[in-house]
Amino acid sequence: MKLYFDPITVNCRKVVAGLDLIGASYDAEVLNYFAGDHKQPAFLEINPNAELPALVDDDLVLWESNAILVYACEKLGNKVAYPEDPKIRGDITRWLLWESSKWFSGCYAYLVENVVKPILDDKPDTDLLAAHAPTFHGQASILEASLAGREWLCADHATIADIAVAAPMHLHAAQKLPLENYPNIRAWIGRVEALPCWQKSDPIPHIPAELLAKLA
Ligand SMILES: N[C@@H](CCC(=O)N[C@@H](CS)C(=O)NCC(=O)O)C(=O)O
Structure with missing residues (x-):
């Protein structure tokens, strides 16, 4: 999995902490929020909303931080961070x-x-x-x-x-x-x-x- 993020933003901090809680490893692609990297064409192809974070896992391109957390729990089968009840x-x-x-x-x-x-x-x-x-x-x-x-x-x-x-x-x-x-x-x-x-x-x-x- 590759995570596109800038560690200073709210929703990126959420996924960085959440993926750590889940125990999910990923390749980090750090963008500069204040420099507007998330508005550049290369990133807009990944997230047309021009928002961080985004996750790419093979053919899955996922934006929305909370969707990323649920996906990581399901992919890893983590039933502590995301109990199955x-x-x-x-x-x-x-x-x-x-x-x-x-x-x-x-x-x-x-x-x-x-x-x-x-x-x-x-x-x-x-x-x-x-x-x-x-x-x-x-x-x-x-x-x-x-x-x-x-x-x-x-x-x-x-x-x-x-x-x-x-x-x-x-x-x-x-x-x-x-x-x-x-x-x-x-x-x-x-x-x-x-x-x-x-x-x-x-x-x-x-x-x-x-x-x-x-x-x-
Ligand atoms: N609902 C989205 C919101 C994402 C979002 O708003 N990200 C902020 C950083 S925390 C962003 O990149 N905003 C774009 C901007 O301010 O130009 C999610 O949870 O991923």
Whole structure:
């Protein structure tokens, strides 16, 4: 398998950590997101959406990060990261879809305003974030309630659902995600952050020091 990715982006961090959790090995093709490599014709032939990541496995060309995680689990037969109990799989599918359709954009506004814009020498739009806050809090309240009394989202151990849902908040401190009222989310993301696959996929070492300095 060959993975096309830039380790600094949300959905690439998701697949790098997830493939590690699954135990899937791959050839790495690193692209430069900020240089726009994902918009170049060669990559558009792989993913016409001009988005990272993408996976190529023989004649299968797969984009959508969550599809990549499910495919890798099925290819390797990993029933820990993706338990075969249909109810757990249904639950995992639910969280993968929720992450992609709701939570990603819920968290992304904070990433753009508080991380990407300062890196690009632009100012966060505080009015935009204030208008967006109710959307984020509505979604965070759902995640908070779902984590009550449990350590992981879908099983008694980490699955690909935890990796997928953690990814949009992977820089939560720099994103300034308002997590003050969500103790279950804070405890759970702490558990995700203790996973070796999460630590090994830390994007910070891949961000040039002069860009990181702008976030200080
Ligand atoms: N739903 C897609 C979203 C992929 C996506 O949005 N990737 C971002 C990086 S995290 C990207 O490449 N965006 C293109 C751009 O900003 O130009 C997935 O999960 O793979």
